[in-house]
Amino acid sequence: MSKKLTLQLFTDVYFNKYKVYYNSIKSEKDNYFFLVKDNQKKYLAVVGKPEALKKFESNAPEEKKIDEKELLIKICYLNYHNLNLLREIFPHLNPSFCGLRTSFGTGDRLGIATPAHLQAFAGKDIFPVLAQQSVREMERTERNWQRVLDDAIWGCFEAGYLGPFGADADHVKEIADLKEAVDCGYSMFTLDPSDHIRKDLSKLNKREINNLYGQISERKNLERLYLNKTYNFARQRLIFD
Structure with a gap:
């Protein structure tokens, strides 16, 4: 037929x-x-x-x-049940990995904008991250990882989108939230370590900062990974010395 x-x-x-x-x-x-x-x-x-x-x-x-x-x-x-059946039938409805491609996260807080976002991506060499929310945003909009992902996938289906897309669990601070996002099938994870960063470092002198650095148990491994190495980002160069 x-x-x-x-x-x-x-x-x-x-x-x-x-x-x-x-x-x-x-x-x-x-x-x-x-x-x-x-x-x-x-x-x-x-x-x-x-x-x-x-x-x-x-x-x-x-x-x-x-x-x-x-x-x-x-x-x-x-x-959720019917969408899972569709994802089994049509694998392109499952989020995939971005790798090193240029990407852009849409951060759709309402869960209804994916078809319009896909129109904006059309013809551009950009990997769309269509499911992207933080724990804070979901608390305020009364959503969760699964709802955010499902809304984005339904949007892909509505638009007839056949290409790859990502799902980013954004600003994750807790292991429990990270595990939940993994179980839902997210393909990207943005960790937020801000709770573990001292906010008074700008008030310390160089000697005090060096003393703190000397107390880091993993500093030798960090130095081996990054010290005296050059990293190029577009037209900028970053060197740890």
Whole structure:
């Protein structure tokens, strides 16, 4: 069954009840998946064989049969369970590693801006980090690592984005928060050591600072790694001497 026929059958059943996000339409083994929206919220529409639909969660009282081939339509939640099923079917919906590529983090606090962010990245050689929030930001917006990641992935699906993207657990201070982000599948981690940095160093003289440095048990390893080495950043050069 073609994409065009699938949409026509969907329209025949629901008329104008749902707006279809055409960029989101994806197929796998003659099963079709796409986002739709009624006058209140968005849903995942699944069109295909009964065995493909039964795994997806929905509040619909029944699945709608649409033709003689026993194809069904199911209107499903945009929830964690259904998104995980999509990520298994379409691996490009999983975050990946940036490596040394030029990247940019979007920091979407509302969880609704990913499709627009992807339009901004179009045609540019920049690795998009689409899920990027700090613990502080999530506390204020009442979100969590999983919600931030899921919102970004649903945005990728809505936009029909097939490229790589990152997920950055930003400003992490606690091991528990780091572990939770790892378990959720984040691909980048920005650690915030500010609680362990003395804020009075600017008031100390050189002798006092050297005395403090001499108390660092790992200083020999640090010197071996960085001392008398040159690091080039674009047009700037950094030397530890």
